[in-house]
Amino acid sequence: MEDRVPPVFVFGIIADIQYADIEDGLNYLRTRKRFYRNSLQLLRNATRRWEEQRVRCVLQLGDIIDGFNKSSSASEQALHTVIGEFDKSLADVHHVWGNHEFYNFCRETLLASPLNSAAKAGSGSDLLANDIYAYEFSPAPGFRFVLLDAYDISMIGRDESSEKHKRSLKLLQEHNRNADLNQPPVFDGLEQRFVKFNGGFGQEQLLWLDEVLTLADQKQERVTVCSHLPVHPYATDPICLAWNYDAMQSVLRSHKSVVCFMAGHDHDGGYYMDESGVHHITLEGVIETRPDSNAFGTVYVYEDQMVLKGNGRISDMVLKYP
Numbered sequence: 001m002e003d004r005v006p007p008v009f010v011f012g013i014i015a016d017i018q019y020a021d022i023e024d025g026l027n028y029l030r031t032r033k034r035f036y037r038n039s040l041q042l043l044r045n046a047t048r049r050w051e052e053q054r055v056r057c058v059l060q061l062g063d064i065i066d067g068f069n070k071s072s073s074a075s076e077q078a079l080h081t082v083i084g085e086f087d088k089s090l091a092d093v094h095h096v097w098g099n100h101e102f103y104n105f106c107r108e109t110l111l112a113s114p115l116n117s118a119a120k121a122g123s124g125s126d127l128l129a130n131d132i133y134a135y136e137f138s139p140a141p142g143f144r145f146v147l148l149d150a151y152d153i154s155m156i157g158r159d160e161s162s163e164k165h166k167r168s169l170k171l172l173q174e175h176n177r178n179a180d181l182n183q184p185p186v187f188d189g190l191e192q193r194f195v196k197f198n199g200g201f202g203q204e205q206l207l208w209l210d211e212v213l214t215l216a217d218q219k220q221e222r223v224t225v226c227s228h229l230p231v232h233p234y235a236t237d238p239i240c241l242a243w244n245y246d247a248m249q250s251v252l253r254s255h256k257s258v259v260c261f262m263a264g265h266d267h268d269g270g271y272y273m274d275e276s277g278v279h280h281i282t283l284e285g286v287i288e289t290r291p292d293s294n295a296f297g298t299v300y301v302y303e304d305q306m307v308l309k310g311n312g313r314i315s316d317m318v319l320k321y322p
């Protein structure tokens with residue numbers, strides 16, 4: 001990196017911290033260990049490094065605290081603890097919402113909490129709508145970030161009486177015959193994405209994104225889009241894919257400004273460069289990272305490419321623009 005011109009700006013990325021003040025445990029399938037307390041130490045390692053690297057902002061890709069906090073009435077305390085850790089850094093942190101946000105809090109509470117980071121996006125950047133947590137901003141001239149709400153259409157985080165909840169239940173039941181809708185349909189393939197802990201993007205959000213990207217195309221900007229759920233089947237296990245990933249793909253593919261899509265949710269991580277040259281990065285989750293390792297990244301943004309410097313489980317990557 002030293003032999004290049006200085007980057008235009010630098011930002012940090014991290015996903016699935018899932019902090020809880022509880023003993024280590026296992027994932028649902030009992031195939032991966034989860035280090036609930038140590039995730040805070042790994043976050044601390046990240047914020048310290050980002051301070052040294054003078055990152056301009058951080059994208060926190062969702063599931064900041066674990067759903068287990070809810071059962072022990074520790075949600076507020078856990079959130080206070082992780083936000084306190086982020087606050088030690090001068091960088092603005094932009095928070096994406098994942099399923100665990102909704103296990104702990106309702107939408108109204110989240111909107112009034114430090115996890116609503118839209119105000120940090122600067123003047124003129126508001127939420128797309130009162131009940132859709134999506135916003136966009138320019139971190140530096142020529143560059144744009146878009147944060148999406150992948151639980152806009154979902155059963156979690158939407159009131160049972162709401163149209164979006166009813167539509168989600170109907171959609172899930174059409175694709176998933178299990179009594180427990182968290183259990184994926186038995187046969188293999190992309191149908192496995194139809195589980196209750198996933199969600200999708202409503203029409204209003206897709207139209208809004210299309211408008212944001214049209215403007216970005218005109219201004220010849222480089223856009224990084226992010227959501228908790230991955231939207232490319234080759235960048236994730238299908239059980240973690242957004243329900244209407246295909247509709248999202250159509251929007252992304254029709255805009256030349258899009259250079260990268262970043263997501264969390266699949267703790268094993270993933271990467272795929274699609275046929276348009278857009279980089280789909282699914283970040284390895286902090287919660288399933290051994291205490292002697294790390295799971296955060298620093299992205300150096302240049303005029304012709306981004307360079308991801310990974311730490312621990314996250315690999316270095318050169319992300320050429322399409």
Ligand SMILES: Nc1ncnc2c1ncn2[C@@H]1O[C@H](COP(=O)(O)OP(=O)(O)O)[C@@H](O)[C@H]1O
Pocket residue numbers: 027028029063067099100180182183184197265
């Ligand atoms: N394969 C599965 N079959 C049935 N339920 C599952 C399965 N995987 C996860 N779940 C359940 O779905 C919910 C979400 O899973 P969770 O482990 O919280 O996901 P995350 O990876 O986001 O932490 C939990 O209630 C969990 O018990």
